[in-house]
Amino acid sequence: MALTEAEFESSSIMKEWGGQVQPALIASFIILFFLEACLWVRNLRIKKRLPGPFAWPLVGNAMQLGQMPHITFSKLAKKYGNVYQIRLGRSDIVVLNGDEAIRKALIEHSTEFAGRPNFVSFQMISGGRSMVFSSYSKQWRVHRKVAQSTLRAFSLANTQTKKTFEQHIVGEAVELVQKFLRLSADGRNFNPSQELTVAAANIICALCFGKRYGHDDPEFKALLKRVERFGETVGAGSLVDVMPWLQSFPNPIRSVYQNFKLLNEEFFAYVKDKVVQHRDTYDPEVTRDMSDAIIGVIEHGKKSMLTKDFVESTVTDLIGAGQDTMSTVMQWILLLLVKYPSIQRKLQEQIDKVVGRDRLPSIEDKSNLVYLNAFIYEIMRYTSFVPVTIPHSTTSDVTIEGLHIPKDTVVFINQWSVNHDPQKWKDPHIFNPSRFLDESGALDKDLTNSVMIFSTDSEFGMKGNSILKEWSGQIQPALVASFIFLCCLEACFWVRNLTLKKRLPGPFAWPLVGNAMQLGQMPHITFSKLAKRYGNVYQIRLGCSDIVVLNGESAIRKALLQHSTEFAGRPNFVSFQSVSGGTSMTFTNYSKQWKMHRKIAQSTIRAFSSANSETKKSFEKHIAAEAEELVETFLRLSANNRYFNPSHELTVAAANIICALCFGKRYGHDDLEFRDLLGHVNKFGETVGAGSLVDVMPWLQSFPNPVRSMFQSFKDLNKDFFMFVKAKVVEHRKSYDPRVTRDMSDAFISVIDHADTETGLTEAHTEGTVSDLIGAGMDTVSTALHWMLLLLVKHPSIQSKLQEQIDKVVGRDRLPSIEDKSNLAYLDAFIYETMRYTSFVPVTIPHSTTSDVTIEGLRIPKDTIVFINQWSVNHDPQKWQDPHIFNPSRFLDESGALDKDLASSVMIFSIGKRRCIGDQIAKVEVFLITALLIHQLTFESDPSQDLSLNCSYGLTLRPFGYKISAKPRRSAFNEA
Numbered sequence: 001m002a003l004t005e006a007e008f009e010s011s012s013i014m015k016e017w018g019g020q021v022q023p024a025l026i027a028s029f030i031i032l033f034f035l036e037a038c039l040w041v042r043n044l045r046i047k048k049r050l051p052g053p054f055a056w057p058l059v060g061n062a063m064q065l066g067q068m069p070h071i072t073f074s075k076l077a078k079k080y081g082n083v084y085q086i087r088l089g090r091s092d093i094v095v096l097n098g099d100e101a102i103r104k105a106l107i108e109h110s111t112e113f114a115g116r117p118n119f120v121s122f123q124m125i126s127g128g129r130s131m132v133f134s135s136y137s138k139q140w141r142v143h144r145k146v147a148q149s150t151l152r153a154f155s156l157a158n159t160q161t162k163k164t165f166e167q168h169i170v171g172e173a174v175e176l177v178q179k180f181l182r183l184s185a186d187g188r189n190f191n192p193s194q195e196l197t198v199a200a201a202n203i204i205c206a207l208c209f210g211k212r213y214g215h216d217d218p219e220f221k222a223l224l225k226r227v228e229r230f231g232e233t234v235g236a237g238s239l240v241d242v243m244p245w246l247q248s249f250p251n252p253i254r255s256v257y258q259n260f261k262l263l264n265e266e267f268f269a270y271v272k273d274k275v276v277q278h279r280d281t282y283d284p285e286v287t288r289d290m291s292d293a294i295i296g297v298i299e300h301g302k303k304s305m306l307t308k309d310f311v312e313s314t315v316t317d318l319i320g321a322g323q324d325t326m327s328t329v330m331q332w333i334l335l336l337l338v339k340y341p342s343i344q345r346k347l348q349e350q351i352d353k354v355v356g357r358d359r360l361p362s363i364e365d366k367s368n369l370v371y372l373n374a375f376i377y378e379i380m381r382y383t384s385f386v387p388v389t390i391p392h393s394t395t396s397d398v399t400i401e402g403l404h405i406p407k408d409t410v411v412f413i414n415q416w417s418v419n420h421d422p423q424k425w426k427d428p429h430i431f432n433p434s435r436f437l438d439e440s441g442a443l444d445k446d447l448t449n450s451v452m453i454f455s456t457d458s459e460f461g462m463k464g465n466s467i468l469k470e471w472s473g474q475i476q477p478a479l480v481a482s483f484i485f486l487c488c489l490e491a492c493f494w495v496r497n498l499t500l501k502k503r504l505p506g507p508f509a510w511p512l513v514g515n516a517m518q519l520g521q522m523p524h525i526t527f528s529k530l531a532k533r534y535g536n537v538y539q540i541r542l543g544c545s546d547i548v549v550l551n552g553e554s555a556i557r558k559a560l561l562q563h564s565t566e567f568a569g570r571p572n573f574v575s576f577q578s579v580s581g582g583t584s585m586t587f588t589n590y591s592k593q594w595k596m597h598r599k600i601a602q603s604t605i606r607a608f609s610s611a612n613s614e615t616k617k618s619f620e621k622h623i624a625a626e627a628e629e630l631v632e633t634f635l636r637l638s639a640n641n642r643y644f645n646p647s648h649e650l651t652v653a654a655a656n657i658i659c660a661l662c663f664g665k666r667y668g669h670d671d672l673e674f675r676d677l678l679g680h681v682n683k684f685g686e687t688v689g690a691g692s693l694v695d696v697m698p699w700l701q702s703f704p705n706p707v708r709s710m711f712q713s714f715k716d717l718n719k720d721f722f723m724f725v726k727a728k729v730v731e732h733r734k735s736y737d738p739r740v741t742r743d744m745s746d747a748f749i750s751v752i753d754h755a756d757t758e759t760g761l762t763e764a765h766t767e768g769t770v771s772d773l774i775g776a777g778m779d780t781v782s783t784a785l786h787w788m789l790l791l792l793v794k795h796p797s798i799q800s801k802l803q804e805q806i807d808k809v810v811g812r813d814r815l816p817s818i819e820d821k822s823n824l825a826y827l828d829a830f831i832y833e834t835m836r837y838t839s840f841v842p843v844t845i846p847h848s849t850t851s852d853v854t855i856e857g858l859r860i861p862k863d864t865i866v867f868i869n870q871w872s873v874n875h876d877p878q879k880w881q882d883p884h885i886f887n888p889s890r891f892l893d894e895s896g897a898l899d900k901d902l903a904s905s906v907m908i909f910s911i912g913k914r915r916c917i918g919d920q921i922a923k924v925e926v927f928l929i930t931a932l933l934i935h936q937l938t939f940e941s942d943p944s945q946d947l948s949l950n951c952s953y954g955l956t957l958r959p960f961g962y963k964i965s966a967k968p969r970r971s972a973f974n975e976a
């Protein structure tokens with residue numbers, strides 16, 4: 001993490017893990033464990049438990065729920081009855097299943113079951129004032145009434161509001177039709193997910209803020225992104241709710257939970273901002289939208305129990321709840337329409353009969369479109385896309401089905417069990433809208449009313465799905481036994497290792513996890529601290545793997561340059577094998593064939609970037625075109641003094657350059673195929689952590705747990721990404737002409753597919769190489785640009801100095817070019833300092849030893865995994881004065897020229913046989929884009945944001961989202 005000295009020392013990671021094996025941390029973990037065990041034994045003896053499965057200490061039944069808890073709940077109900085108890089972490093939870101028990105509880109005992117648990121994650125939503133997540137109270141009842149009546153006033157209150165509401169919806173639907181037709185042009189297939197999310201978001205935003213957004217509005221895109229990421233992190237919220245001790249030591253769930261908190265805060269701040277704008281322009285005579293209406297009731301109404309802060313929380317509740325649910329149901333509708341074309345036809349026949357072809361359907365047609373109604377009810381029943389409601393809690397002691405449930409018990413309502421009860425629904429696992437029609441073809445209202453999806457007051461599993469196979473719905477004794485067996489086996493290995501293996505110096509490693517829990521979110525900082533204690537070469541253990549960590553310039557240079565072959569291997573990780581179907585050069589171990597593969601990749605990159613002045617020029621043109629487009633887009637996004645997050649645009653620019661080289665084609669910013677590709681790369685960064693966990697703890701794959709599911713997504717993403725590249729290469733192969741090399745794909749086809757000599761490489765390697773280059777070239781370069789912009793706005797004086805130099809060297813009548821590089825020493829220094837200071841690839845891709853080797857007097861056996869801590873080289877206080885201070889001038893000598901020796905000792909591309917092969921093109925890209933941007937624009941940061949250098953750790957260290965604006969500088973180019 002790139003921080004100032006003070007920030008660095010006080011950064012949370014330092015507090016979490018003071019860089020050495022903190023005995024206090026380990027002691028507190030052991031105390032926690034024993035405390036939990038004691039509580040568990042006490043509970044066993046004291047508490048009169050409801051029926052339910054056996055609960056383990058610490059985790060309770062958490063490991064048994066699998067990815068589809070609602071299915072597990074239904075299976076458990078068969079064994080323990082419709083009301084039973086499970087334990088998740090520390091919380092006893094009552095699960096209600098089946099129509100009868102749920103209706104009894106929620107209708108006959110409605111007040112007793114109307115509470116919400118006191119979960120920490122609930123308390124942080126909407127600043128703790130969310131109506132949806134607050135417990136039952138008099139104030140809550142008032143709050144709910146305000147929300148409910150406002151919703152009504154803006155939708156179904158009278159014919160006028162009904163009409164306006166309908167108009168909003170029709171507007172979005174018509175836009176969807178046009179968008180879908182455009183996306184289907186030329187017989188293309190597309191993923192409708194984003195468009196549906198936009199439509200749902202627009203409807204609720206129009207109601208709340210009186211405004212719909214364009215699909216490309218950056219503010220809106222940021223809102224959607226937040227909602228998407230919310231879904232990805234909310235799971236950690238629930239885990240921390242039931243296992244609060246997960247917050248007390250560094251672990252991956254704690255980090256995801258932190259993100260979840262941050263997202264909530266950001267989302268709330270966004271809504272608050274809008275509400276404040278409304279408050280400032282509020283006019284009691286004109287109610288523009290729901291925000292105004294809520295301000296009217298809460299702030300200007302009769303004496304209200306609700307303070308002004310409740311306005312923001314009510315609007316947040318409405319947007320949060322309205323958007324995700326609606327877009328989910330729309331996605332299911334489209335999926336089931338294409339899965340059942342005969343049903344689609346039947347729906348169209350009915351609609352043509354009732355509406356005809358001369359007008360659009362309206363809400364008045366609803367009563368005549370019986371089959372469409374039945375279809376929608378069947379979707380809700382069959383998918384049960386909200387399978388378990390938001391947790392309830394009991395507001396007082398209550399007895400249900402003869403079982404006593406104490407006050408403040410957490411209650412899960414399994415809606416799925418109602419909708420899939422075979423006693424009630426014939427063949428519940430079959431999708432059949434006609435089940436809702438009576439003999440005369442009319443809608444059976446009793447039956448539609450019994451579908452439970454909105455509670456009585458967000459994935460899908462069916463017979464034979466993986467979760468059922470994994471956890472066939474009951475507490476599998478075999479699973480629990482195998483977990484205990486695994487633990488024992490690990491413990492035995494651990495004891496044997498302690499006695500047998502001559503270990504290198506290093507911290508004490510725990511059984512099962514080794515030192516995994518001590519690494520925290522920024523392992524490179526921990527590694528550097530450990531080096532102070534154990535020397536520059538030491539050993540840690542992660543899960544099952546012993547790993548040697550190399551730190552500091554001298555040890556790393558010795559290993560990677562003097563013993564280059566011995567350190568050129570890659571470990572035999574399962575996650576590496578899943579990249580490009582095993583044909584990747586980057587992730588393949590050292591061998592003769594690998595050497596050939598690397599040489600081909602290297603010389604092809606050179607041929608397309610720097611081989612001669614012709615290729616140099618054409619490569620430069622690609623980059624300049626992207627930079628010019630960036631300038632235009634940034635100016636557009638800054639119109640009307642707006643601030644924007646440059647993330648998406650920078651990723652697009654980096655992706656376009658590498659795609660232009662590989663496929664001879666750049667894409668529009670909204671090209672669907674391209675957006676898909678970018679989505680993959682972003683998701684890749686999010687799931688790669690699971691890959692590394694499974695690599696070092698392969699036993700995580702042997703029972704259902706969140707890491708295993710994430711690892712599955714990681715594998716799926718890799719497969720999808722590889723398929724995308726493969727399809728492109730196959731197209732190239734079909735139109736391949738040996739006389740014309742259009743792009744790098746053609747070049748690889750020529751040297752691999754049509755090789756003159758035996759290389760051992762197959763056609764699949766051609767595809768693997770292209771994937772390697774796109775994968776490696778996109779994320780890294782865009783991360784570098786992210787940091788550059790952030791540092792430019794954080795240090796305006798450096799930005800001015802850069803502009804002064806560029807104006808002096810280039811002038812204002814032409815654009816900068818790569819030839820100016822030698823005269824722009826300060827810009828070069830700025831780029832090197834950004835790479836040094838941020839060290840955004842802090843640890844290289846793991847290496848492994850290809851034979852036994854001795855380094856700094858320590859013997860490392862063949863096939864040992866090696867981590868190279870580049871960050872330690874760039875932050876070594878022996879080498880760099882004040883390494884935690886950002887100061888480009890450190891790279892300039894007294895005459896103001898670049899100190900080339902110092903610059904080349906920054907380590908970010910690694911060194912030796914595995915050194916990055918894209919380093920030269922990356923440097924050209926970063927130089928030219930930065931030069932062009934600062935020549936044309938001045939960047940400023942949003943004064944309302946607290947500019948931090950905090951970052952997330954996926955593939956690279958990426959700064960958290962920040963907002964900037966760009967102002968044009970006078971130039972021939974701008975005026976043109």
Ligand code: HEM
Nearest residue numbers: 586773776777780781841844845909910914916917918922
């Ligand atoms: C600023 C941008 C970049 C940085 C900081 C960077 C950094 C790195 C690092 C640290 C490695 C791992 C080296 C090791 O394992 O010791 C690597 C490997 C690699 N990089 Fe880059 N890279 C960048 C851009 C690129 C680009 C633009 C491309 C290609 C178009 C590329 C292609 C590769 C490939 C193919 C490898 C694997 C080499 C091997 O395993 O032998 N990189 N890069």
